[in-house]
Amino acid sequence: MSGRQPLLHDLAIALCAPTVVLSGQDGQLRGDGTQGVLHGDLRVLSEAVVTVDGREPEPIGTAEPTAGRGDFTGLLRHLGDPGPDPTVWLRRHRTVTATGMTEEIELVSTAGDARRCTVELTAAADFAPIELIKDGGSREAVAPEPAGGDAVRWSCGGVTSTLRAGGAAVTVRPPRAVARWTVDLPPASSVRLGWEVTASDPEALFVHGDAVRLGAPRVQADDRRFTSLLRRSLTDLEALLLAELDHPEDVFVGAGAPWYLTLFGRDSIWAARLLLPVSVRLAAGTLRTLARAQGTAFDAATGEAPGKIMHERRRGGFELTGMSLPALYYGTVDATALWVCLLHDAWRWGLPEDEVRALLPNLRAALEWITEHSDTDGDGFAEYLDESGRGLANQGWKDSGDAVRFADGSQARPPVALAEVQGYQYEAALKGAALLTAFGEDPGGLDAWAGDLARRFRERFWVGTKEAGYPALALDGDKAAVDAPTSNMGHLLGTGLVDTAESERIGARLLGGDLAAGFGLRTMSNAAGGYSALSYHCGSVWPHDTAIVVRGLADAGQPERAAELGMQLVRAAGSFGDRLPELFAGYGSEETPVPVPYPASCRPQAWSAAAAVALLSAFLGLRADVPAGTVTLAPPRPSPVGALRVSGLPLAGGTLDVAVDRDGTVTEMRLPPGLRPA
Structure with a gap:
């Protein structure tokens, strides 16, 4: 442990106690510092990174409209029409609940032609306690387990974290799990995908x-x-x-x-x-x-x-x-x-x-x-x-x-x-x-x-x-x-x-x-x-x-x-x-x-x-x-x-x-x- 607590001033924070989600202003949860989904003083999801065709969206906007909401907008210029104006972008609409988080991924196109892309969500969980995080420490991610269909779970000490990605192909690549959607995006349209993480903690105090x-x-x-x-x-x-x-x-x-x-x-x-x-x-x-x-x-x-x-x-x-x-x-x-x-x-x-x-x-x-x-x-x-x-x-x-x-x-x-x-x-x-x-x-x-x-x-x-x-x-x-x-x-x-x-x-x-x-x-x-x-x-x-x-x-x-x-x-x-x-x-x-x-x-x-x-x-x-x-x-x-x-x-x-x-x-x-x- 370093003894130096991580910085928070530049993070996006949304919560519904006893759950709090901390991410970069781009919406990505990278497992660095305090980033992640914390529930009852445990980090039940340490990483949740979204890419499109292997590229991260270029962030242009962040909003925290309510205590439990976060909205993030990033450009997908590799998919857009030629010219200076962006024509394809991605928005993440995040909602925190008392037991976890749901997120809608919205791809929006004003491009003149149809586009096909691959959206991936890479996730991990380390179950680090809040005091370890505060002290600048870290913990190895826990290996995920398939949970049937479009779901995967992580478990540690009786606490379980389950990720579901509706309609995605979910694979386990220890210590991470990857959810993949193949998306056909018609011209002048939008497509919505969704995923959620839920924590189960039988020993919860609150x-x-x-x-x-x-x-x-x-x-x-x-x-x-x-x-x-x-x-x-x-x-x-x-x-x-x-x-x-x-x-x-x-x-x-x-x-x-x-x-x-x-x-x-x-x-x-x-x-x-x-x-x-x-x-x-x-x-x-x-x-x-x-x-x-x-x-x-x-x-x-x-x-x-x-x-x-x-x-x-x-x-x-x-x-x-x-x-x-x-x-x-x-x-x-x-x-x-x-x-x-x-x-x-x-x-x-x-x-x-x-x-x-x-x-x-x-x-x-x-x-x-x-x-x-x-x-x-x-x-x-x-x-x-x-x-x-x-x-x-x-x-x-x-x-x-x-x-x-x-x-x-x-x-x-x-x-x-x-x-x-x-x-x-x-x-x-x-x-x-x-x-x-x-x-x-x-x-x-x-x-x-x-x-x-x-x-x-x-x-x-x-x-x-x-x-x-x-x-x-x-x-x-x-x-x-x-x-x-x-x-x-x-x-x-x-x-x-x-x-x-x-x-x-x-x-x-x-x-x-x-x-x-x-x-x-x-x-x-x-x-x-x-x-x-x-x-x-x-x-x-x-x-x-x-x-x-x-x-x-x-x-x-x-x-x-x-x-x-x-x-x-x-x-x-x-x-x-x-x-x-x-x-x-x-x-x-x-x-x-x-x-x-x-x-x-x-x-x-x-x-x-x-x-x-x-x-x-x-x-x-x-x-x-x-x-x-x-x-x-x-x-x-x-x-x-x-x-x-x-x-x-x-x-x-x-x-x-x-x-x-x-x-x-x-x-x-x-x-x-x-x-x-x-």
Whole structure:
């Protein structure tokens, strides 16, 4: 293994979880890097190359009209009429399903005479696991076996991949199979051929989450860049939905394709939280799925602890250079508090009381982990330390090994207490107390615990002068404040851990050009010693990170700043075909006219796609409290996207319709029965 993950930025990607197809822009699947059909973290088809008379079509066009579709056009000039204009071409119409892929091959001729040609599809399968691919490794292709007529199959470890090519002559040439069609193409005509690949996996963990459909509100805005981003994001999110095989009704969002198309605690929670305005059912499924795997014992090898919410779950161990994660891994310091916050927020958005009540035992267990077990060294703050020596060295959302740095670029020594985690835990304590009280249970001393945390945080985390200070990224193992200015401070907004004056200082600091540089929020200031525009966590832009800060700014009473930062993402989105990737380079708009890709970034990525819904909420100033019967609408002034009209937004068994004019004034509002304006 090389230890260098393959690049993704120039690939065509189509998916219907748990299947994802990655190809070149010409439509060919060559088995290089990540290319292939992946199903449940296994590459069930590594090669699918189409030729006509032994020649590959010359690519001229690629389109990704929906999350699960790909269309590719290539010229067949050797078959055409003499002259400069192409008269024969080939189009591949690809559709991804939850169990594989179908493809229609269309040959089109405007030539004056009939043509005869031979179309061949050469295919192979290596069943490489996703972690081997991500680590730059490779595996020998598996020998194919005839499956009768126009079919061939490959098998490995109980997983079977079957290719059918209707009407073709299929031959086996280990390690490949070849499907051949002889085509007579009349003048001014088209001929269509078809093939498909289907995966069968009896040991699959997850199936496509088709028991839940996200709300699809009708959104109109003067700035059509925003509506285009929102539409694409919602279709991508539908394609990322998963559910456990034994609990198909509990749907969650797989974190991202191709590396993380599975259940992740933090990612799935944040995605569900940002998506509450379009689906409470998704939040319910996410909460219950994670609750079933909630920790019950202490285990240093997996990071498990009683009450703790897991980090990720895969079909087997995840082996990368220098790291070995078990199939069920709990190495996250923040997912537990975020689970509590999601439960509370889902209740506020209308999750039925009986479903909330059923999760109260899990809530109490999570709160006990927060208040009793998350502070491993007794300093009053939650921190993490990889006791196994083979897990994640950093266990916040910035989990790369070099993510936690001082302003001079030096790396922090563990155990590390991250700033945003203290904010999440403060918020979880107060929201957990509110839930328990609302359901007639004693919250104990959660309010007092949160108050003590706020006092300690104020004493230890703030760095710089009173006028220009900001919260440090973290405290390191020596309890020194890790003073690099980073986006992490923005996650404190709206948690309650910082007061109004402190929130104002944080908001002003974040909107400075060293962090908010034109296309979103940099993860680290470009004035810091460890900054690099192409660092995974030390200078890149993560759309979900920006969206969380936009949400926090809106909740902290800074709607204009929220709008300004949110529009930076809107401006960036078009460069990625409105499919915001996991992250992109941190170059500012003064350095480059368009955002630069981070080449190994997942796309689509659940919380990146969910960012579009977070922007919609911020641009409306939307908050809901269904138990109290109120809805708040407080748009920024002026509206950042001009006149904005939203209809059919699901809420409390009905829908919300609202219109906002260019000045940011709510001109129309229709609420479901039983709700009133706050």
